[in-house]
Amino acid sequence: MGREVKVMDAPVSWQEFAASAARQASNLHFSSVAAKMRGVHERIHERHPLIERLAVALYDPDLKRLRTFVDSTDSGTSLRAYECPLADVPSLLAIAQSGKARVLNDLSAAISPDSPHSRWLLHEGYRSSLTVPIMRNEQLLGFLFFDSRTRDAFPDDVVADLLLSGHLIGMIVTQELATVQMLVGGLRLASQFAHVRDLETGAHLDRMARYARVIARELAPAHGLSDDYIENVFLFAALHDIGKIGVPDSILLKPGRLDDAERDVMREHVAMGVQMAERLINDFSLAGLENIGMLRNIVSAHHERMDGSGYPNGLAGEAIPLEARIVATADVFDALACARSYKTAWTLDNAFDEIARMGGAKLYAPTVAALLDCREEVEEIYRRFQDDTRTH
Numbered sequence: 001m002g003r004e005v006k007v008m009d010a011p012v013s014w015q016e017f018a019a020s021a022a023r024q025a026s027n028l029h030f031s032s033v034a035a036k037m038r039g040v041h042e043r044i045h046e047r048h049p050l051i052e053r054l055a056v057a058l059y060d061p062d063l064k065r066l067r068t069f070v071d072s073t074d075s076g077t078s079l080r081a082y083e084c085p086l087a088d089v090p091s092l093l094a095i096a097q098s099g100k101a102r103v104l105n106d107l108s109a110a111i112s113p114d115s116p117h118s119r120w121l122l123h124e125g126y127r128s129s130l131t132v133p134i135m136r137n138e139q140l141l142g143f144l145f146f147d148s149r150t151r152d153a154f155p156d157d158v159v160a161d162l163l164l165s166g167h168l169i170g171m172i173v174t175q176e177l178a179t180v181q182m183l184v185g186g187l188r189l190a191s192q193f194a195h196v197r198d199l200e201t202g203a204h205l206d207r208m209a210r211y212a213r214v215i216a217r218e219l220a221p222a223h224g225l226s227d228d229y230i231e232n233v234f235l236f237a238a239l240h241d242i243g244k245i246g247v248p249d250s251i252l253l254k255p256g257r258l259d260d261a262e263r264d265v266m267r268e269h270v271a272m273g274v275q276m277a278e279r280l281i282n283d284f285s286l287a288g289l290e291n292i293g294m295l296r297n298i299v300s301a302h303h304e305r306m307d308g309s310g311y312p313n314g315l316a317g318e319a320i321p322l323e324a325r326i327v328a329t330a331d332v333f334d335a336l337a338c339a340r341s342y343k344t345a346w347t348l349d350n351a352f353d354e355i356a357r358m359g360g361a362k363l364y365a366p367t368v369a370a371l372l373d374c375r376e377e378v379e380e381i382y383r384r385f386q387d388d389t390r391t392h
Contacts (some may be wrong), residue, residue: 002091002102002103002104002105002110003099003102003103003333004098004100004102006289008185032228032290032291033069033070033172033173033176033228033290034070034071034072034226034228035318036172036176037054037056037070037071037072037169038072039052039171039279040054040072040165040168040169040172041054041072043165044162044165044319048153048158048161048162049137050150050153051146051147051148051153051162052073052075052147052148052149052316053071053072053073053074053126053127053145053146053147053148053379054071054072054144054145054146054147054169055070055071055072055073055078055079055144055145055147056067056069056070056071056134056143056145056169056173057069057142057145058141058142058231059140059141059142059143059379061064061139061140061142062206062384062385063210063371063380063381063384064085064086064087064183065082065083065084065085065086066083066085066086066089066092066142066143067082067083067217067227067230067231068080068081068082068083068227068254069142069173069227069228069231070173070226070227070228071227072289074085076124076125076223077120077124078219079117079120080227081217081218081221081225081227082116082117082232083167083217084115084116084117084389089115089117091111092143093234094133095131095133095143095195096133096140096143099133099135100133101130101131101132101133101159101163101166102130103128103129103130103132103154103159103384104129104131105151105152105153105154106127106128106151106313107122107126107127107128107129108122108127111131121147124149125149126146126147126149127148127149127150127151127153128147128148128150128151128152128153128154129145129146129147129148129154130145130146130154131143131144131145131146132144132145132146132163132170134169134170134286136172136174141170141173141174141177142173144166144169144170145165147164147170160235169265175289177231196332197272199323203385203386204334204338205237205238206385207239207334207381207382207385208327208330208331208333208334209234209237209238209330210234210237210381210385211329211330211333211334211371211378211381212233212234212327212329212330213230213231213233213237214370214371214374214377214378215320215326215330215367215370215371215374216229216230216233216234216323216326217230218370218373218374219322219326219356219366219370222366223322223366228290228291229294229323232291232294232323233250233294233298233323233326233327236294236295236298236323237298237326237327237330238275238332238374239273239295240273240298240299240302240327240331241273242276242299243268243269243270243271243272243273243274243276243299244269244273245272245276246268246269246272247265247266247268247269247272249268251265251266254265255277267303267311267312270299270300270303270311270312273297273299273300274299274300277295277296277299278296280347281295281314294321294323297321297323297324297325298321298323298327299310300324301313301315301320301321301324302322302324302326302327302328302331304320304324304326304328305315305361305362305363306320306360306361306362306363306364307361307362309362320364322364325363325364326364326367327364328363328364329364329365329367329368329371330371331356331365332355332363333351333352333355333378334373336351336354336355337351338352348382352371352372352375355368355371355372356368358367358370
C-alpha cells in the first residue's frame with residue numbers, strides 16, 4: 001500500500017515559495033513546457049539525485065481520459081503518445097477523488113503489469129514513485145509523477161521538498177495551457193458568432209479537434225511528434241475556420257451550392273482568419289509562445305490538398321505543414337459525416353469509405369490511415385459530441 005500525503009504540506013512559507021516560483025518561471029518564460037520541466041528537474045537533481053523522471057499527464061473531463069503531455073527523463077525510453085480512461089487506473093482515480101499525493105516505495109510489489117503504463121514502469125526499472133494531482137479551480141487538470149529506480153526514494157523530508165517543486169510544475173503547466181486557452185477562447189468566442197450564423201455549434205469544433213488529436217497521437221512515433229505538439233494540434237484545430245466570421249450571410253447561409261463568384265468570396269475566409277489570428281497574437285504579445293506557428297499553419301493551410309488542388313496557395317505534398325494536413329483530414333471527415341446547408345449527413349460507413357478514397361491524392365495518406373485505424377475511438381467521439389439540432 002502507498003501512503004497519502006497532503007499536497008500542501010511544506011517546510012517553508014508560501015511567500016518564500018511564491019517568490020522562488022516567480023523567479024524560476026520568469027527565467028523560463030518563453031521556453032517550451034518541456035524545457036521548463038527539464039529546468040525544474042535539474043534543480044531537483046541537485047538536492048535529490050535519485051529522482052530520475054518527472055512527467056505530467058493531462059485529464060480530458062469530457063472523454064474522462066488521461067493522456068501523456070510532457071516529461072523529463074534521465075535515461076531509458078519515455079512514455080509518450082499514450083492515453084487511457086481514468087477509470088482503468090483505479091489508483092489514480094482514488095488520488096483524484098482524495099486530492100492527496102501518494103507515495104509508493106516499492107512499485108514491483110504495489111502494481112501489476114496489467115496495463116501498458118504499468119508494464120512500461122517495471123520494464124524501465126522504476127521502483128518507487130510520488131504522484132501529485134494537479135488541480136485548477138477544484139477541478140482535476142492532470143497528474144504529476146516523480147519516479148526513481150531506487151526503492152524507498154521518497155522519505156517524508158524528500159516528499160515535502162518535492163511538493164514545492166510540484167506546485168511550481170503545476171503552475172508552469174496551468175500557466176502554459178491557460179495562455180494558449182486564452183488565445184483559443186478569444187478566437188473561438190468570435191468564431192461562435194460565425195458558427196451560429198452558419199448553423200454550426202461547438203460540437204463540430206469539439207469533434208474535429210479531438211479527431212485531430214487522435215490522428216496526431218497516432219502519427220507521433222513515425223514523425224517524432226512530442227506530446228505538447230499533439231496537445232497544441234488539439235487546441236488550435238478548433239480555430240481552423242475562424243475567418244468565416246467575415247463571410248456575408250448571403251453566402252454563408254445559402255441553402256444550395258455556391259457559384260464560382262460566391263466560392264471565391266467564401267475562400268477569402270482563410271486570409272481573414274490569418275489576419276484575425278495575427279491581430280490577437282500581437283495584441284496579447286504571444287509571438288514568443290511555443291508552437292504559436294502551428295496556429296498560423298492550421299488557419300492558413302487546412303484547405304490545401306496533397307495534389308496541389310487546394311487553396312489559397314495551391315500547396316502540395318510536404319509543402320503543406322503537417323499540422324494542417326492533420327486538421328484537413330479531421331475537418332473533411334466531420335464535414336462528410338454531418339449535415340450542412342447544402343447536403344445531408346453521410347453515414348459513418350460512407351464517410352470512412354470516402355476518406356479512404358481521398359487518402360494520398362487529396363489527403364495525407366498517414367493521417368487517413370490513422371483515422372481509419374482508430375475507427376472505434378473516432379465513432380465514440382462522434383457519438384459523444386452531438387448537437388441538439390443536428391444541423392451542423
